[in-house]
Amino acid sequence: MKSLSRRAFLGSRGAAAGSTAVAATVLGRWGRDGNNEAGSAVTARGEFPNVWLRTHENRKVRFYDDLLKGKSVLISFIFTACKDLCPMTTINLKEVQDLMGDRVGRDLFFYSISLDPEHDTPFVRAEYASAFQVGPGWEFLTGKKDDVESLRRAFGLVDPDPVIDADPEQHIGMVWHGIEPLHRWAASPALTSPAALVQYVSWLDPNGARPSLDLRA
Amino acid sequence: MSFNILKSRDTRRTEAERRYVQELRDIEKAGFNRRELLRMGLVAGSAGLAALYSTPNFRPYWAHADGLTLISPPNTPFAEPLYIPPAMTPVTLNPGPTKGPNPSPSANTTVLDKGDGAYSPLGFTEANRPQHQRWEEFLPARQYESIEMPVAHSFYPAVDGMPPYPIWTFVEAATGRVAPFRINARYGEPVVHRVHNALPMDNHGFGINQTSTHLHNGHTASESDGGPTHFYDSGQFKDYHYPNVRAGFASTHPTSTLNGRTVQGDVRETMGFLWFHDHRFDFTSQNVYKGLAAFYTLFSDDIELDCNDETRGLRLPSGPYDIPMIFADKVFDLNTGEMLFDRFNLDGILGDKYTVNGKIQPFLEVKKRKYRFRLLDGGPSRVYEFFLSNGQPFVQISNDGNLLPRPLTRTSIRMSVAERVDVIVDFSKAKVGDRIYLQNRLEQTNGRGPTGKFIAPTNIVEFRVAGPDAVDDPSRIPDKLLDLPARRAAAQTREWSFGRSNGAWQINGEFFDPNVIRAAPKQNTAEIWTFKSGGGWQHPVHIHFEEMQLLSRNGKAPPIDEIARKDVVRMGQAALGTQGVGETKLFIQFRDFLGDYPLHCHNTVHEDHAMMLRWQIVP
Numbered sequence: 045m046k047s048l049s050r051r052a053f054l055g056s057r058g059a060a061a062g063s064t065a066v067a068a069t070v071l072g073r074w075g076r077d078g079n080n081e082a083g084s085a086v087t088a089r090g091e092f093p094n095v096w097l098r099t100h101e102n103r104k105v106r107f108y109d110d111l112l113k114g115k116s117v118l119i120s121f122i123f124t125a126c127k128d129l130c131p132m133t134t135i136n137l138k139e140v141q142d143l144m145g146d147r148v149g150r151d152l153f154f155y156s157i158s159l160d161p162e163h164d165t166p167f168v169r170a171e172y173a174s175a176f177q178v179g180p181g182w183e184f185l186t187g188k189k190d191d192v193e194s195l196r197r198a199f200g201l202v203d204p205d206p207v208i209d210a211d212p213e214q215h216i217g218m219v220w221h222g223i224e225p226l227h228r229w230a231a232s233p234a235l236t237s238p239a240a241l242v243q244y245v246s247w248l249d250p251n252g253a254r255p256s257l258d259l260r261a
Numbered sequence: 262m263s264f265n266i267l268k269s270r271d272t273r274r275t276e277a278e279r280r281y282v283q284e285l286r287d288i289e290k291a292g293f294n295r296r297e298l299l300r301m302g303l304v305a306g307s308a309g310l311a312a313l314y315s316t317p318n319f320r321p322y323w324a325h326a327d328g329l330t331l332i333s334p335p336n337t338p339f340a341e342p343l344y345i346p347p348a349m350t351p352v353t354l355n356p357g358p359t360k361g362p363n364p365s366p367s368a369n370t371t372v373l374d375k376g377d378g379a380y381s382p383l384g385f386t387e388a389n390r391p392q393h394q395r396w397e398e399f400l401p402a403r404q405y406e407s408i409e410m411p412v413a414h415s416f417y418p419a420v421d422g423m424p425p426y427p428i429w430t431f432v433e434a435a436t437g438r439v440a441p442f443r444i445n446a447r448y449g450e451p452v453v454h455r456v457h458n459a460l461p462m463d464n465h466g467f468g469i470n471q472t473s474t475h476l477h478n479g480h481t482a483s484e485s486d487g488g489p490t491h492f493y494d495s496g497q498f499k500d501y502h503y504p505n506v507r508a509g510f511a512s513t514h515p516t517s518t519l520n521g522r523t524v525q526g527d528v529r530e531t532m533g534f535l536w537f538h539d540h541r542f543d544f545t546s547q548n549v550y551k552g553l554a555a556f557y558t559l560f561s562d563d564i565e566l567d568c569n570d571e572t573r574g575l576r577l578p579s580g581p582y583d584i585p586m587i588f589a590d591k592v593f594d595l596n597t598g599e600m601l602f603d604r605f606n607l608d609g610i611l612g613d614k615y616t617v618n619g620k621i622q623p624f625l626e627v628k629k630r631k632y633r634f635r636l637l638d639g640g641p642s643r644v645y646e647f648f649l650s651n652g653q654p655f656v657q658i659s660n661d662g663n664l665l666p667r668p669l670t671r672t673s674i675r676m677s678v679a680e681r682v683d684v685i686v687d688f689s690k691a692k693v694g695d696r697i698y699l700q701n702r703l704e705q706t707n708g709r710g711p712t713g714k715f716i717a718p719t720n721i722v723e724f725r726v727a728g729p730d731a732v733d734d735p736s737r738i739p740d741k742l743l744d745l746p747a748r749r750a751a752a753q754t755r756e757w758s759f760g761r762s763n764g765a766w767q768i769n770g771e772f773f774d775p776n777v778i779r780a781a782p783k784q785n786t787a788e789i790w791t792f793k794s795g796g797g798w799q800h801p802v803h804i805h806f807e808e809m810q811l812l813s814r815n816g817k818a819p820p821i822d823e824i825a826r827k828d829v830v831r832m833g834q835a836a837l838g839t840q841g842v843g844e845t846k847l848f849i850q851f852r853d854f855l856g857d858y859p860l861h862c863h864n865t866v867h868e869d870h871a872m873m874l875r876w877q878i879v880p
Contacts, residue, residue, distance in 0.1 A: 129763050200605035203764055204709060205797075216764030218607065218870065227466050229604045230543035231870050233765030233772040240774050244543065247471070250462065250494075259490040259775055260390060 093198055095191035097157070100169035100184035107195060111183070112224045116152045118245065119220045120234055121201055123160035124172045129217050132235060134176050137219070139238035141179055144245075149181020152245060157195055158186040159215055200231075221245050333593040333614045336621045339723040340418035343623040346556055346585050348445040351403045352435045358404065358453045358500045360396040363387035367457065367498060369406065371434050376413025377427040382406075382434065382457035387500065388493030394482040394854050395511075399451040399504035405444055406434040409472055409539075409553060410459045414439075415598060416591065416616050423598030429460055429468060430552035441587050441618050443556035448505050448524065448531065449563045457498040467547045467602040470495040475540035476557060477679060478532060478662060478808065478828045480508050483856020486805055489542035489873065490775050505559060507531060508807055511853040512785035513749075520565040520574075529746040530808075530826070531561045534585070534635045534662025534681045542775070546610070546641040546865035550602050552619070554639055556585040566743065567664065576737040577658070578633040578685060584625070585635035588721070589616050590643045607764060609642030609708020609866045615701070615721045624723040630734035631687045635662070640678035641865040644711040644799060644835070646703035647674045648718060649686065653697070656738055659683035660825035663808060664743040669822055675703065677801035677831045679863040685738055688726055695726040708866060710799025713835030745810060745826065748848050752786035757860065758793040759800055759832065759872070766862070766872035773871035780876035782851040792845045794832040800867060803829045805858035806878075809847040816844065829863055851878045 094108035105111055120137060122130035134156065141148045148154060158164035164172075169184040178184075186192070196202065201216040203209040219236075221244060222229040228248050232241060246252035254260075356365040367385040374380070410432055413425035431440040434457070446452050460470035471494050475487030484491075485501045493499055507514070507526025514527035539545060539553035560569045568574035569583070577583070590612035592601045603610050614621045638645055649655065657669045662681040674682055691697060700718035705711040760767045768779070782788055789812070794800055808826035811819040820837060827847075836842035861873035 198605060200603075200607050201764070204608055204707060214763060216607065217762070218765055220605075226462065227464050228469055231607065232543075233762075233767075233871055235765070236772050236871070237774045237776070240776060243775065247492075247542070248469070254494070255490045255492070255775070257389060257391065260388075 093191065093194045095187055095194060097185040097187040097191070098166045100166055100173045102166040102170075105183075105185075111153070111155060111185075114225050116223045116245070116249070117155060117221070118152060118241075119155045119157065119199065119222070121157050121159050121196055121199070121215065123158050123212065124164050124168055125160055125212075126215075127213060129213075129215070129234070131176075133217060133219070134172075134178075136235055136238055136241075137182075138176055138178055140241045140245075141182060143238055143242045148179060151249075152181070154178075154182035156182070156184045157192060158184070159192065159196065159212060161186045161189050161192045221248060223248055226250070332595060333591075333612070334417070334421070334423065334595050334598055336417050336614065337420050338622040338720070339624040340420050341620055341623055343584070343586070343625040343722060344441070344618040344620060345581075346441045346443045346618060347438055349405045349407075349433050349438075349442050350435050352406050354404045354406060354453065354455055354500075358401060358455070358502075361392045362389055363500065369434060371408075373408060373410065373432055373434070373437050375410065375432060375437070375439065376425060377411040378461070380408060380410040380459040382408055382459060382498065385457050385459075385496055385498045388497045390491070390499065391484045391856075393484060393500075393502045394856070395504065396502065399502070399506060401453040401502065402450040403446070403452045404455070405452065406455045406457070407431040407440075408434050408457045408459050411461060412439050412552070414552075414619065416593065416600065416614070416619060416621050417598055418620065421598075423593075426597070426599045427465060428552040428600065429548065431456070431555050440552065440555040441585070443558050443585060445569065446503065446505050446557060446559045447563070448507065448559065448561050451505055452503040454501045454503065454537075455498050456501065458493060458495045460495050462495075465599070467604050468551045469541060469544045469548065471541050471544070472539045472548065472553065473541050474499070474501060474537050474553075475805075476501065476503060476535055476537045477803075478535045479503055479557070480506065480530070480532070480807065480853070482854040483858060483878075486856075486858055487537070487540050488805065488857065488859055488875075489540050489545070489861075490875075492541045503557075508850065508852050509746075513850075513852065522564040524563055527746055528564055528566075529744055531564070531566060531743060532559050532663055532808075532826075533561070533567050533659060534558055534637075534683055536587070536637055536681065538639075543869050543871075546869050547602060547604065549639065549865060550589070550591070550600070550610075550641055554587060554589075556587070556635070556637070558583075558585065558635070571736040575739050575742065576735065577739075578631045578736040582631065582736065583633045583635070585637065586617050586722070587637045587639040588643075588645060589639040590614065591616055606708065606866060607870055609710075609864050611643055611705060611708055615719065617722055622721060622723070624725055626725045626727045627688050628727060628732045629689045629691060629693070629730065630732045631685050631689070631736045631738070633658075633683060633685055633736075635681065635683050636674070636676060637681045638676040638678050640863070642678065642708040644675065644677045644703055644705055644801075644831075645701045646711075646715065647676065648672065648700045648702055650698035650700055650718065650720065651691075651695075653686070655684040655686060657682055657684050657822060658738075658742055660822055661808065661828045663826040665822070665825055666744050667741050668738055671822065673702070674822075675831075677799065677829065677863070678865065679801060679803055680829045680831075686724075687738075688724065689732070689734065691726040693726055693728045693730060697724045697726065698722065699724070708864070709797065710834040710864075713839035745824070748810060749787050751789040751848070752783060753788045754791070755780055755788060756791045756793065757874075759802070759862070760795065761798075766867060766870060768860075768872070768874050773873045775875065777875070778857065778877045779874040781879045782876065784855055784878050784880055785850075785852050787848065787850045790847050790849060792830065792832050792847070794843060796834050796841045796843070799834045799836060799864070800832045800872070801829045801863040802832050802860065803863040804849065804860045806854075807850050807852065809849045812846040812848055814842050814845055815840075854878065855880060
């Protein structure tokens with residue numbers, strides 16, 4: 045964790061609250077220690093767990109600090125032993141990556157986070173990434189079970205039925221696309237057509253393409 | 262008749278809540294992490310606070326974050342009057358509206374500051390759009406102008422001392438008045454509503470400054486529908502053209518006659534209570550939650566029907582006695598009072614505070630006479646069952662804002678998101694000083710839908726009966742209102758089956774694709790559509806453009822209040838009473854205009870996760 049203490053955080057927050065309501069919103073009421081250093085991690089519901097993860101190239105990264113902060117991202121949750129949905133998702137997102145070309149890794153980062161971290165070691169994930177021939181700008185991530193679980197829950201990918209939720213084969217197949225510094229987040233079915241996913245990402249971008257006149261009526 | 266009046270508040274309970282919140286604030290000031298303290302059991306905990314509340318059916322539902330339970334600061338109930346939506350003032354747009362996108366930028370030099378910075382529409386350009394259909398036939402007789410911008414606002418009454426914070430809403434350019442206001446439109450008077458998008462990039466955590474203003478239930482051409490993919494950016498405006506003409510005018514009913522008056526279109530398609538709200542794809546729940554919603558009331562004095570005049574036509578309560586209310590449940594930050602939104606929630610969102618026209622639990626001083634209340638469930642996900650605390654029934658005169666064949670006397674009214682119901686409430690038998698409450702009794706514990714059970718009521722609006730004892734009330738409750746339109750042979754039948762695959766919404770097994778048109782009904786035809794849905798969720802399914810008539814619910818005749826013209830139909834869990842509805846058959850027509858429209862779930866959280874399809878009327 046970074047070094048700003050909760051006390052210091054609260055102190056700065058109090059100062060902000062004293063000035064204007066606008067300033068008060070910069071820092072999150074529900075922030076956890078260490079996540080609000082730059083005052084940018086606040087979301088309307090809370091913050092993103094800043095957990096340690098490993099990339100498929102075995103780099104150690106912090107979820108918020110290294111992967112999210114200041115970036116546009118497309119986040120999926122998959123696991124290598126998953127029979128159908130996960131490979132289909134990965135194939136689908138690979139098409140999105142192909143359509144976006146070298147913008148991936150520059151304007152937009154893809155993250156596929158393992159729901160089966162005990163099995164999905166960086167080595168397994170590297171194989172998985174190479175099997176799908178994914179390009180740069182796409183990290184396959186794994187971590188401690190509890191950490192990955194906290195990420196899954198933070199992104200709301202939890203089925204309300206606990207029986208379904210406990211069955212990995214029925215995990216929620218939604219992808220999140222977001223622009224972290226602008227607090228813009230939207231979710232789409234992971235198997236949405238690749239062209240449509242590219243459109244959604246562009247529409248989210250203040251300078252991105254807009255719906256064609258056909259879609260604008 | 263004696264009235265059983267519920268006490269408005271329990272002073273001791275309020276005091277306990279205040280002490281609790283003060284305790285939390287003191288702890289924060291001292292620099293401790295409240296969450297850690299909660300773990301150590303040093304404070305009562307959020308469950309303890311929830312237990313203090315008398316609103317068991319009104320806890321927030323924020324899906325799945327670890328250990329995260331949000332409780333809003335307590336409010337003083339019934340401390341401020343209900344905001345009465347003012348009627349917008351017609352203006353002369355500059356430059357004047359044009360058939361195609363306006364070649365000239367906005368010359369409106371107005372500068373408005375509503376407490377969160379100054380905004381002006383000067384220099385805004387019109388968003389690209391197709392030309393208005395049937396523009397020359399319906400040249401605008403009334404023009405209105407709004408600016409979507411931040412407004413510093415608190416939903417809490419002033420006595421609670423919550424600082425204002427920026428919401429996003431419509432502000433009337435000419436007067437600076439803030440939504441929810443109303444456009445009082447009339448049949449035979451086409452309207453252009455110019456909507457400037459002046460929203461900033463800074464969204465304070467949620468929302469997007471791209472908008473598309475949908476006139477819900479409008480018989481409007483596609484380019485003025487405000488569909489989800491029709492959005493435009495900040496710095497632009499769009500002219501929405503509302504011809505205020507009845508369906509069938511260019512097809513089945515070039516003219517029709519009622520009360521000796523002959524007009525264009527089918528008089529039985531006359532509408533009354535519509536609303537407009539942002540509909541930006543993937544962001545409708547966020548932007549509407551932020552405040553982008555207002556009313557559109559459409560009067561039919563041209564056929565001496567709903568005349569906005571208590572001495573003419575149906576003589577419904579009018580003027581100051583015709584009051585729209587938008588119900589929206591929200592959660593606020595315990596410390597700052599700021600409105601919060603759970604973006605990472607796929608189920609649906611519940612708040613723990615009832616707001617009506619922008620204030621939590623307002624009161625309304627009423628005279629001893631009849632009132633017309635226009636109720637609108639503004640979402641995002643809550644379903645209500647409204648009662649009056651004194652056991653008095655409502656007289657329901659509309660469903661989805663469309664007049665029923667005849668008034669219905671009903672002790673309670675269920676409404677899902679985007680449904681509108683006009684009711685008449687007669688206070689003439691109340692005693693001066695009585696307090697009567699509009700209550701919700703429907704249990705709902707998560708965003709998926711209500712349980713269908715009734716539980717202890719939560720009071721939402723307090724009606725304070727004021728003097729004098731004798732009031733002149735020329736309004737009437739008529740015996741008959743408006744017959745349903747005739748149905749005709751269907752050219753086509755279609756079935757739409759709503760499902761969920763690995764947590765993602767599907768219709769007929771397919772995911773939404775904005776580039777795909779899923780149905781292409783021929784212009785001026787009728788069709789029969791069947792909706793199918795499983796249990797465990799409720800979906801208020803909305804079809805844009807023309808209303809539907811429900812033919813059957815689970816194979817049986819629809820209940821009496823649904824023998825109506827509907828544009829939202831509740832499907833799935835607790836759609837009717839405690840019953841689920843797995844199948845609904847409906848009749849719908851596609852007349853007069855061409856172009857694309859959506860069908861979608863109006864639980865705006867489901868809608869934003871692509872529970873939607875596009876269809877298009879073709880020649």
